[in-house]
Amino acid sequence: MYSGYFLGGVAFRAGLPVKRWALAGVLLGPVAFPLLNSHKQLAYRKAMGRHGRMIKI
Numbered sequence: 001m002y003s004g005y006f007l008g009g010v011a012f013r014a015g016l017p018v019k020r021w022a023l024a025g026v027l028l029g030p031v032a033f034p035l036l037n038s039h040k041q042l043a044y045r046k047a048m049g050r051h052g053r054m055i056k057i
Contacts, residue, residue: 007036
């Protein structure tokens with residue numbers, strides 16, 4: 001249950017579908033976290049284009 005809540009929050013901050021990732025967190029648990037990270041990175045690259053840069057604080 002906690003994984004679903006956590007992944008839902010991360011998905012919301014990343015602009016990804018919250019319900020989908022919350023359900024994946026409930027069903028898969030912590031295994032879904034690397035999947036979320038890869039989808040988050042792909043969505044960022046798609047939005048920024050080929051030469052986008054990420055600023056980490």
